[in-house]
Amino acid sequence: MLEYQAAKDALKGKTILVTGAGDGIGKVAAMTYAAHGATVILLGKTVRKLEAVYDAIEAAGYPTPAIIPLDLKGATEQNYIDMAETIEEQFGHLDGVLHNASLLGVLGPWEHMSQSSLDEVMKVNLTAPAIMTKALLKVLRKAPKASILFTSSGVGRQGRAYWGPYALSKFATEGMMQVLAHECEGTSVRVNSINPGATRTKMRANAYPAEDPMTLKTAEDLMPTYLYLMSDDSEQENGKAFNAQ
Ligand code: NDP
Numbered sequence: 001m002l003e004y005q006a007a008k009d010a011l012k013g014k015t016i017l018v019t020g021a022g023d024g025i026g027k028v029a030a031m032t033y034a035a036h037g038a039t040v041i042l043l044g045k046t047v048r049k050l051e052a053v054y055d056a057i058e059a060a061g062y063p064t065p066a067i068i069p070l071d072l073k074g075a076t077e078q079n080y081i082d083m084a085e086t087i088e089e090q091f092g093h094l095d096g097v098l099h100n101a102s103l104l105g106v107l108g109p110w111e112h113m114s115q116s117s118l119d120e121v122m123k124v125n126l127t128a129p130a131i132m133t134k135a136l137l138k139v140l141r142k143a144p145k146a147s148i149l150f151t152s153s154g155v156g157r158q159g160r161a162y163w164g165p166y167a168l169s170k171f172a173t174e175g176m177m178q179v180l181a182h183e184c185e186g187t188s189v190r191v192n193s194i195n196p197g198a199t200r201t202k203m204r205a206n207a208y209p210a211e212d213p214m215t216l217k218t219a220e221d222l223m224p225t226y227l228y229l230m231s232d233d234s235e236q237e238n239g240k241a242f243n244a245q
Pocket residue numbers: 019020021022023024025026043044045046049070071072073099100101102103124151152153154195196197198199200201202203204
C-alpha cells in the first residue's frame with residue numbers, strides 16, 4: 001500500500017471526472033477527491049445513486065459537483081463528444097479522469113461463454129473508456145497537467161481460469177493505457193492504470209459470494225494511491241501499472 005499523505009488541498013481547483021461514481025470504489029474516490037478540493041463530475045448509470053453522492057458532497061461543504069447520467073452500455077461516440085463540449089463550456093478544462101465503471105459479466109468456463117456477455121463486458125469496460133478518452137483529450141490538454149487513470153485488475157495482469165470476458169477487457173485496458181501513455185509522452189497529459197486489489201464492494205461479493213467481506217480492504221483504504229495519481233505529485237508517472245494494495 002502506498003505510503004502517501006495527500007495535502008488537504010492537493011486537488012484544489014481541479015476538475016475530475018469519475019465514472020461509476022455512484023457506488024463502490026468510484027463513490028469513495030469521488031468523495032475523497034472532493035474532500036481534497038476537486039470539483040468532481042459524477043458519471044454513472046443509476047441517477048439515484050449519483051444524486052446521493054452529490055448530496056453527501058454538498059452536505060460536507062466540498063466544491064459543488066456535477067452529474068452526468070450515462071449508461072456506458074448504450075453510449076455512443078456522439079454522447080462523449082457532447083459531454084466533452086459541456087465540460088469545456090462549464091469548466092474550461094479537465095484535470096483528470098478516473099475510468100472506474102466496469103461490469104463483471106458472467107464468470108465460467110470458456111465453452112460456456114456467450115458472445116452477448118462478451119460484447120457487453122467489452123463495450124462497458126473497454127470501448128466506452130477508449131472512445132470517451134478520445135473525445136476528452138482536447139479538454140484534458142487544456143489543463144496545465146492532466147491525469148488519465150484506467151482501472152485494471154489482478155486478472156488483467158495474470159490470466160485466471162473462468163474469468164474470460166472480464167479478464168480480456170482488463171488485459172486490453174492495460175494495453176490501452178500503454179499505447180495512449182506512449183502517445184502522450186512529453187505532453188501535459190499522463191496515463192496510468194491502477195489495480196485496486198480485492199476490495200469490499202458489490203462486484204467483489206458477486207465474484208466471491210462465499211468470502212467474508214470483513215476480511216477485505218475497504219475502498220477508503222485504497223485512497224492514498226488514488227489521490228497520488230490524481231495530484232500533481234504524480235506528474236512524472238506515465239505508462240505505469242500501479243497496485244493500490
Ligand atoms: P461496483 O460494482 O461496486 O461499482 C461499479 C460502478 O460502475 C457502479 O457505480 C456502477 O453503477 C458503475 N457501472 C457499471 N456498469 C455501468 C454502465 N453500463 N454505465 C455506467 N456505469 C456503470 O464495482 P467496484 O467498485 O468493485 O469496482 C470499481 C472498479 O475496480 C472496476 O473497474 C472493477 O473492475 C475494479 N476492480 C475491483 C475489484 C474489487 O475487488 N472490488 C478488484 C479489481 C478491480 P451502478 O451502481 O449504477 O450499476
